[in-house]
Structure formats: C-alpha cells, structure tokens
Amino acid sequence: MADLPGLVARHRRTIAVGVALLLAGLGFAALDALTREVHFADLRAAMHALSGGRLALALGFTAASYLALTIYDVLALRVIGRPLPWRTAALASFSSYTLSHNLGIGLITGGSARYRVYTAAGLDGPDIARVIGIAGATFWIGVIAVAGVALLAHPGALVLPGLTLGEDAVWIAGVAIVATTLAALGATAVVTKPIRLFGFTIPLPRPRHAIAQLGISVVDLACASAALFVLIPGTDPALLPAFILAYALGIVATVITHVPGGVGVFEAVVMAVLPGDRTTLLAALVAYRVIYYVLPLALGILLLALSEGRRQRAAGRLLAGARPVVASIAPLALAAATFGGGAVLLLSGALPALRGRMGMLDAILPLPFIEASHIAASLVGAGLLSVAPGLYRRLDGANIAARVLLVAGAAFSIAKGIDYEEAIVCLTVALLLHWTRGAFYRRTALTQTPISAAWVVCVGLVLGGVCWAGFFAFRRVPYSDALWLNFGAQDDAPRFLRAMLATVVALIALVAWRLFAPARQPAATVCPVTTPEALAAALAHADRTDAMLALTGDKRFLWSEGGEAFVMYQIAGASWIVMGDPVGPREAWPELLWRLREMADRAQGRLMLYEMSSAALDLAIGMGRQIIKFGEEAIVDLTGFTLDTPRLRAVRRASHAARNKGAAFRIVPADAVPVILDELEAISNAWMADKGASEKRFSLGRFDRDYIRQFDVAIVTVGERIVAFANLWLTANRREASVDLMRYRADTPPGTMDFLFTSVMLWAKERGYRRFSLGMAPLSGIDDRRLAPAWARISAFVFRNGERIYGFKGLRTYKEKYAPVWEPRYIAGPRGLGLIAALHDLSRLIGGRARPAREGRPVAPSPTERPVPPARQTLAMVL
Structure with a gap:
C-alpha cells in the first residue's frame, strides 16, 4: 500500500482507459435494463412515425443552440479584454463544440480546435486557456441555474434510480442552487480585481457580462433541450420541469464520465428520470443524437474540407480570412x-x-x-x-x-x-x-x-x-x-x-x-556519418564554446549542403531537440534549421531549440516557435580582466587563500592527458559518490575517457597530488574560452575552485582569448510585470522563491563576483501543450531517463562546488 501512489502514477493511462470503458459499460448496462421491454421493430416504427414538422422544429432549435454557443466565446473574449470579430469566435466555437460533443474529452478535442483558431488570431496560450475556462464556466452556470429552476418547478417527490428525494428536499435543493447562482452574480459587482494564482491572472466578469453569460447559457440549454422535447410525441407540458431536470442531469453525467459523446450515458440518465413510453422516448433520443450531434459535425467537416480543397476558388472565399x-x-x-x-x-x-x-x-x-x-x-x-x-x-x-x-x-x-x-x-x-x-x-x-x-x-x-x-x-x-x-x-x-x-x-x-x-525510427532522421575531420572543420567557425558538445558522441548531426556547417540534435519521444546554435558560417543557419523543422514535421515530431542565443532568435521566430527566455549566461570580458580591482576583492582573497595552502595551477595538453586519466577518473568517481550525483547527457560533458582526452585539462595540485581538474573548451578563433567538467577531492583547500577559475581566465587572456563563459544562471533576468506573459511571471516567481529547489539567486550572486556581462539565452519550442511535452522530453534526455533515438556515448553534468554549477548543467538540475 505504501507504493500505491507510485503504482497509480506509473499506470495512470491504463487506469484512465479502464475507468472510461467501465463507465461506458455501466451506461450501456443501464440503458439495456431501461429498454428491456422495447423491441427493435417497435423502435423503427416509432422513428418512422416522427413527423416532418417535429424534425423541422428540432433542426431549428439545434441551429439556435449552436448560435448561442458562439456567443460563449464572444463574451469570454470580452471578459479577458481581447475581443475578436464574431466570425473568428464563431469558427472557434463551432469547430470546438461539434468535435467535443461527438468525441468527448472536450479539453483536448475542443481545446485543440480553439487553440488553432485563436493562435492564428494573435492570442497566446494563457489567453486561450482563459477563454476555454470562462466558456466552460458559462456553460456550467446555465446547467446549474436551469437545474435549480427545474427543481423549484418540479411537482412532488423526485424519483431517481436508487434514490428518492421528497418534495421538501427537492424544494430546498432548488432554492439552494438558485440562491447560490444569484449570490455568484452579486459577487461580480463586489469583487472587481482579477484573481492571481501562482503568477497567473484570472479576470472576473463584470456584472453585465455575468448577466449576459447567464442569459445566453440559459438560452442555449433551453434550445438544446427543446430540440429533444419536440421529438417526443404526446408529451404532457406539465412534465416540462421533469424533462428539463432529466436533460440537465444527462448533460452533467456526460461531462463527468468523459465518455466520448456521452453515448449510452446521456440516454440512460434521461430515460431513468423522465417517465413515459420507453419506445417513443428512445426513438426521440436516437433522432436527437443524429440531429444535434451528427448533422452539425457533418456540416462542419464538409465546410472545412471544401475550404481546404478549394483555397483559390469562390466557394473557399467564404472562409478566406480563416484559411x-x-x-x-x-x-x-x-x-x-x-x-x-x-x-x-x-x-x-x-x-x-x-x-x-x-x-x-x-x-x-x-x-x-x-x-x-x-x-x-x-x-x-x-x-x-x-x-x-x-x-x-x-x-x-x-x-x-x-x-x-x-x-x-x-x-x-x-x-x-x-x-x-x-x-x-x-x-x-x-x-x-x-x-x-x-x-x-x-x-x-x-x-x-x-x-x-x-x-x-x-x-x-x-x-x-x-x-x-x-x-x-x-x-x-x-x-x-x-x-x-x-x-x-x-x-x-x-x-x-x-x-x-x-x-x-x-x-x-x-x-x-x-x-x-x-x-x-523514421528513415528521414538518419543522417550521414560524421567524421572527426568534418567536425573539426566546422568547429573552426564556432564562436561559442558549447559547440564542443558535438564531441560528446550522443548527438545526431544535420549538415549543410556544403558540409561547412551543422546543427546537432537528438530525438527523445516525439521531440526533436536542438542543442545550442548551429555551428559554422551563419549564412548556412537558415537552411539547416528549416530543413530540420521540415524533417521533424514530416516525422510527426515537435522541434525545440535549447539554449539558443540572440543570434538565432530571428530564425526561431520565423519558424513559428514560441520564445521563452530561459535565463542569462555570465560572460567575462578577458581583454580588461585583472584581479586587482575592488569588484573582484572576494575572488582575489579566495584565490590567495588556496595558493597559501600550497595550491598550484597548470595546463596539461590534450596529448599528455592519457598519462593522468587514471588519477582524474579516481577524483571524478569520489566526487560523484560524495555528492550523490548521477551522470547526465546531451547538454553536458561527462567523465568518459574518449571524451576527456580530446581537450586540454586544467589541474590544481597540492604538492604532487592533483586535487581538482577541469577540461577546457576553447574556440579555434580565440573568441571564447570556458570549462566543462569540473571535479575535486573532498579534502581540497578552501577557495580552490575560485583559484581554478581565475587561473584559467588569466591563462586564456595571455593567449588572446577575448571572453570567458561562466555558464548559465537559469530564470534570471526575467521581468515580472502585470502585462508579461504567464511563463515570465511563473519563472520570476520560481526565481524569487525557489531557493529550496535550487539556489537560483545564490548562483547569480556568486557569478556576479567576477563582474560578468549577462547575455540572454532562450528556449524556442512549439506552442501550447506541445512546449510542456517537449520540456518533459528534454528533462528526461538530459537526466538520462530517456533513451536517445540513436545511441552514442552519453554525456554528463559537470558538478562543482555548490555555488558554482558549471556551464549548461543548470536546467538539468532544475528539471
């Protein structure tokens, strides 16, 4: 029992499928019991007996109901302060409701249709979520209000399968529901400020909007229920309150069970609550499902298909603005x-x-x-x-x-x-x-x-x-x-x-x-074999040291036609994740990224650019990616770097303290690294065991002999004993230097890592390198303003209050000791829920929990002292 939550989490999809099928089975079982005396021949005769006048009335009420549904979105757009033309709202509403009515799972099917309409109209994800939420609230306001009025008007006791409510209980329930509805309307006049929850603003409707929402939802439900009521021949008007109550309960049961289209569930509830002849009632329900559910869906499919197939013809111009x-x-x-x-x-x-x-x-x-x-x-x-x-x-x-x-x-x-x-x-x-x-x-x-x-x-x-x-x-x-x-x-x-x-x-x-x-894997994802010579030629054009991640052995590569540039990426789940900017001449970047975008799209994948710089921002925007500022990278200008400044006083003192304890610094060339690999591996293993860390991959280096021997290594020794080391990332054009994997012994003298950092910076400065990267400070530099997007407000909230999860502020404060310039870094991914899924795949890929689509040598983070995570490991720790 102790592992029950974990067991449920692991099998939640299977459990959800089982529950949905079980509820559907119960609905069909109830329907079978309620129609036990009904025979198919009688049902067919009852359906043939439906007059043309009744069918025409049902069609008219159905049209009125769907027209009222379009006003749900119009009102929701006004509540959030983003009004759009009725044609746009009507397309979103009609597409959404015809799909969700028939397929169920309204948040996915209907929400997907709304998302595609409104993003094309300029709304962002949070605004669309607000529209969906407000439209859903409008619907439920109408259901509750209509049910309350029906309970007040219901004569006598209410008999339900397995439950009987007395006349007083029915009246009390009706009064309570109506009073609650009126109180909610009154509250809109008192509470005027939007609600803020976890940095997300939820606007409340003004009294006139609330009244309009109640009115239009009542009209919608009245027309929808009337479309069924007119199909039942010989119905006593005195049964109207019971009928409205049965209809409302059927809608509630459909939404709660999430059975697609409510097939079986809606019919069972209505037949259980509403008295009368079972044969004529079932015939009316079958005709109602065809008229109210199937015909609008068929009409919507026909219009959408005609408009898609005839883009340049007159028939397609009806929806030209929404093409x-x-x-x-x-x-x-x-x-x-x-x-x-x-x-x-x-x-x-x-x-x-x-x-x-x-x-x-x-x-x-x-x-x-x-x-x-x-x-x-x-x-x-x-x-x-x-x-x-x-x-x-x-x-x-x-x-x-x-x-x-x-x-x-x-x-x-x-x-x-x-x-x-x-x-x-x-x-x-x-x-x-x-x-x-x-x-x-x-x-x-x-x-x-x-x-x-x-x-x-x-x-x-x-x-x-x-x-x-x-x-x-x-x-x-x-x-x-x-x-x-x-x-x-x-x-x-x-x-x-x-x-x-x-x-x-x-x-x-x-x-x-x-x-x-x-x-x-799709054949389109297979890329030519990448040779060390080709990588070296392209890396010669790199301006950023994170291009050295191409040498970790766990990437896929897409090369430009001339072979002078590449983009490195990996596939995790359905996500195609690009690591950093393309490497090589910038004129080759657009071709590379667009080719990869098309490959991912054809393979049903979602493309995300991770740790992208401002240099690639225009390309990501042009590809339709949603841009999120992930944080800032600390860059030290080496051309004027010196320890003899007041701003570097703390760093200077820490470095001197380590030197006074006997710490010495030197660089081991790549050719000589194999001589010390055994000692470096022992330091790395001890560090991993001491910190309880685990090797990561994709966006980080790891201790792998084949990987480490490709770089010069900076070491700190005390006597003849190595106490700390870091492999160096150096661009061929001497524009940038950085360190990747940094590990040390438990008995390292205090200040050793500051001593290592400053020594590497001074060494790089002497050799003409212009800048040094201290790595990322995640979620820093993101403005939390009232009109900022939701992701920015949430990120700023986590940055201010997430010290227990990760030392966001402490990390930035530590790097500030080196007087860096902060450069923004971005994530560019799909919009909406696709971005959340891509971030989840990214975290699994970095954490080693997702097996890459094609295996290579994995990579790992480069942990150091607690305040100084190495470059590019921070997102893995946050996620």
Whole structure:
C-alpha cells in the first residue's frame, strides 16, 4: 500500500482507459435494463412515425443552440479584454463544440480546435486557456441555474434510480442552487480585481457580462433541450420541469464520465428520470443524437474540407480570412469523419437488413457473396477506426488507405444489403479526403502511428455500442450454438455474430501487432556519418564554446549542403531537440534549421531549440516557435580582466587563500592527458559518490575517457597530488574560452575552485582569448510585470522563491563576483501543450531517463562546488 501512489502514477493511462470503458459499460448496462421491454421493430416504427414538422422544429432549435454557443466565446473574449470579430469566435466555437460533443474529452478535442483558431488570431496560450475556462464556466452556470429552476418547478417527490428525494428536499435543493447562482452574480459587482494564482491572472466578469453569460447559457440549454422535447410525441407540458431536470442531469453525467459523446450515458440518465413510453422516448433520443450531434459535425467537416480543397476558388472565399486555421483543423475533422464512417459500417453490420432490399439482393447475388460482403464491410469499419489516428497526424499513407477502405466499404454496403445510405456516406468522406489530400503530406509509415489512450476508449465505446445495438435488435432471437452456422438471406442474427467476432479478432490482432512490433525510427532522421575531420572543420567557425558538445558522441548531426556547417540534435519521444546554435558560417543557419523543422514535421515530431542565443532568435521566430527566455549566461570580458580591482576583492582573497595552502595551477595538453586519466577518473568517481550525483547527457560533458582526452585539462595540485581538474573548451578563433567538467577531492583547500577559475581566465587572456563563459544562471533576468506573459511571471516567481529547489539567486550572486556581462539565452519550442511535452522530453534526455533515438556515448553534468554549477548543467538540475 505504501507504493500505491507510485503504482497509480506509473499506470495512470491504463487506469484512465479502464475507468472510461467501465463507465461506458455501466451506461450501456443501464440503458439495456431501461429498454428491456422495447423491441427493435417497435423502435423503427416509432422513428418512422416522427413527423416532418417535429424534425423541422428540432433542426431549428439545434441551429439556435449552436448560435448561442458562439456567443460563449464572444463574451469570454470580452471578459479577458481581447475581443475578436464574431466570425473568428464563431469558427472557434463551432469547430470546438461539434468535435467535443461527438468525441468527448472536450479539453483536448475542443481545446485543440480553439487553440488553432485563436493562435492564428494573435492570442497566446494563457489567453486561450482563459477563454476555454470562462466558456466552460458559462456553460456550467446555465446547467446549474436551469437545474435549480427545474427543481423549484418540479411537482412532488423526485424519483431517481436508487434514490428518492421528497418534495421538501427537492424544494430546498432548488432554492439552494438558485440562491447560490444569484449570490455568484452579486459577487461580480463586489469583487472587481482579477484573481492571481501562482503568477497567473484570472479576470472576473463584470456584472453585465455575468448577466449576459447567464442569459445566453440559459438560452442555449433551453434550445438544446427543446430540440429533444419536440421529438417526443404526446408529451404532457406539465412534465416540462421533469424533462428539463432529466436533460440537465444527462448533460452533467456526460461531462463527468468523459465518455466520448456521452453515448449510452446521456440516454440512460434521461430515460431513468423522465417517465413515459420507453419506445417513443428512445426513438426521440436516437433522432436527437443524429440531429444535434451528427448533422452539425457533418456540416462542419464538409465546410472545412471544401475550404481546404478549394483555397483559390469562390466557394473557399467564404472562409478566406480563416484559411490557415481551416488548413490546420481539416485533418482533425476528416479523421473524425473517417472514424464515424467506420462506426456506421460496424453499426450497420449489427442491425437487421431491410427485408425488401434483401429479397432483391438475393435474386441478384449468390448467398456466399452476400455473407462475405457482410463480414468484409465490418472489417472495413474496423480498418477505418484504425487509420483515423493517422489522418489526424496528416500521414499521406493514412489518406490513401482511408480512401481505399471507404470505396471498398461503399461497395460492400451495396453487396450486403443495398445499403445505399452508408455507401453515400463512405463515398462522400472518400471524396473529401481526395479533395484535401494536399493537407496530408507527412510520409511517415502508417504503422508508426502511436496507439493513444483516447483511441482505445473511442474504439471500445464503438464496439460496446455496436454490440449493445445488435443484441437489442435481436433480443427476440434465442441464442444457440447453431446460430453461428446458419446461412440464409434472412438470417441477420448469425451475420451479426460472425461480423462482430471477426471485427473483435481483427482489432485485437492489430493492437497486439502494434504493441509487440520493434520500434523503428523514421528513415528521414538518419543522417550521414560524421567524421572527426568534418567536425573539426566546422568547429573552426564556432564562436561559442558549447559547440564542443558535438564531441560528446550522443548527438545526431544535420549538415549543410556544403558540409561547412551543422546543427546537432537528438530525438527523445516525439521531440526533436536542438542543442545550442548551429555551428559554422551563419549564412548556412537558415537552411539547416528549416530543413530540420521540415524533417521533424514530416516525422510527426515537435522541434525545440535549447539554449539558443540572440543570434538565432530571428530564425526561431520565423519558424513559428514560441520564445521563452530561459535565463542569462555570465560572460567575462578577458581583454580588461585583472584581479586587482575592488569588484573582484572576494575572488582575489579566495584565490590567495588556496595558493597559501600550497595550491598550484597548470595546463596539461590534450596529448599528455592519457598519462593522468587514471588519477582524474579516481577524483571524478569520489566526487560523484560524495555528492550523490548521477551522470547526465546531451547538454553536458561527462567523465568518459574518449571524451576527456580530446581537450586540454586544467589541474590544481597540492604538492604532487592533483586535487581538482577541469577540461577546457576553447574556440579555434580565440573568441571564447570556458570549462566543462569540473571535479575535486573532498579534502581540497578552501577557495580552490575560485583559484581554478581565475587561473584559467588569466591563462586564456595571455593567449588572446577575448571572453570567458561562466555558464548559465537559469530564470534570471526575467521581468515580472502585470502585462508579461504567464511563463515570465511563473519563472520570476520560481526565481524569487525557489531557493529550496535550487539556489537560483545564490548562483547569480556568486557569478556576479567576477563582474560578468549577462547575455540572454532562450528556449524556442512549439506552442501550447506541445512546449510542456517537449520540456518533459528534454528533462528526461538530459537526466538520462530517456533513451536517445540513436545511441552514442552519453554525456554528463559537470558538478562543482555548490555555488558554482558549471556551464549548461543548470536546467538539468532544475528539471
């Protein structure tokens, strides 16, 4: 039990998938119990009995509800002080809600759509998060307010499955909810200042905005519930309060369970709360799901696909202002359409065929062909579920495979029962995929698309729903083993059993194959072998000493066409992380970084530039990277460096104290380093054991014999005994000098590391080096102002208050003793959640917890005395 939190953390994704599938299963079980007396033939008759007038009213109320949903974002943008045109807010809102209504997991699906729309409109990540939060709060205000009013208007006791609330309890609950809502509205007039939480500002709406939010959310829910209410024939208006309460509870259950689309859960809650004929109610719920959920999604997909495919034509000009946004959302929408097409094929295979059509088909095609087509259509549906994630990732192979499967699905739909409706759906989606094929440009193998938890949940939900629908439709057919071997034109139940078995087996085989297949890296990431001669030629152009990290042996290299410049990087997870600036002539930098950006994009990766200098800032901005100031690097000007100044008094005294204890300094040339390697290794091992440190990699050097012997080494001796050492990083043009790996014995005299630093600086000055790098001070030099971005305020907060985590202030104070000039260093990465994921991959890569995509010699940090971390080790310690 002591390790339970750790066990949960390690398996949280599996637990989340299991909980979601369990909740969906409970929803289908409840729905099955509530519809036990309902038969499929009666349900089909009830749906055919729905009049055109009722359907038209439902469509009208649906349109009004989605129009009200667009105002959620308009109000949220005004609350945060970033109003945008209604067209932009409407595109964001409609795209977000059509996806989240059908796919669930609104923060991911709907939030992704909003993010792409609003970033194109100039909003940053924190502002978009505020819009999502305020829009969500608006929705919940309406749900709570409507539920409270419905409780007040509900006559008598409220009977729920397993729970009965008396009339007084119902009234008290209604009064409490309404009073709380009114109190919250009143509070907006009293509390006017934004809330600050961990450096993040959350604006509160003004009274007029709060009232507008309440009003529009009530209108939205009223229209959405009315779209269902008008579909229920013969409903007593006196049941309206109970109906509104049932609808609100169904929405709450859908959001809480996170079941995609609330399939099964919403229907079960509404049927459990609302009295009446189960058959007509279930027919209304099925029609409502098609009208309120499926049709808006289909309309959105159609508009997005047409706009993406016809960029320069008149039909595409309707969304001309949002063309970049449409291009980014279209693959997500078409992935949803393909997944939906697969679900339609599976559902069709689980339901009885129309007798008249089967009679016509039986007279045309032989029975074995019909039976095979039925199973083939279900297998095509399973295949479409499998390729949908590849479409989301813009894979060209997924686009081709989906089109082939959709055309095959259309043919099999006709051959198994003349189901031309499904054939039209399949062919329409195939045409849209063909129309927008230019948006699917990544050439990564389809088999390398990861199996996500969301995909597992959605596929599990589809299979569960299809199985429930099949057993519901054939409830009157008694089960027997002989059913599996019955073949006949009217034997729908055996066909359902065989199709579901084939589908489940195919999906299990697919998942097993993907899980146990060996991991392979995209061919595009393989770079030519880097030779020492090529590295030496490029390093001759280096202006910064961190270019020497190219010699650690754990990097990948992308070379310019002329071979005079390179960029060093590594792949961790889905992140392509560049270490420092490109090395070589600056005119070659744009070509290198853009080529790597395109390679990462085609391999479904996210590119991040780590410890980038101001010299590469314009390139990173041009590539669309989000720029974050990581900290500042301390640079000492060696041209005027001398210890005989008042500012260096503390350093001078520490150096003299070490010299008085017998410390002596000298430089061991690289050719002579192998002679002392054994002694250096003993010092390093003792230091590691004493400090409890672990070797790192990627952005740091480590004690590796092949690595250390490439550099001159500065040593401090007491007598004939080496007590401290550091390998030197020196640029060929003598612009910069620095130290990398610095380690010392436990009995080293006080002040030894100051003595080592000053001695190296004076030695480098004598040889014409112009500057000396003392390394980074992370999170320093970042302004914490009211209008600064959230990351800057959080960084400044950690810098001021994070001494227990890491000595941020102490590190900068120590380096200030050397009177340096502070130069900014940046991280440039993807926007939004992608940046957080990239930083996580970076921390794992530096900490040695993530295995690089191609193994080489790992690298490690260069720990020294507590106040003086060596160059470039600080982020590893912070993360």
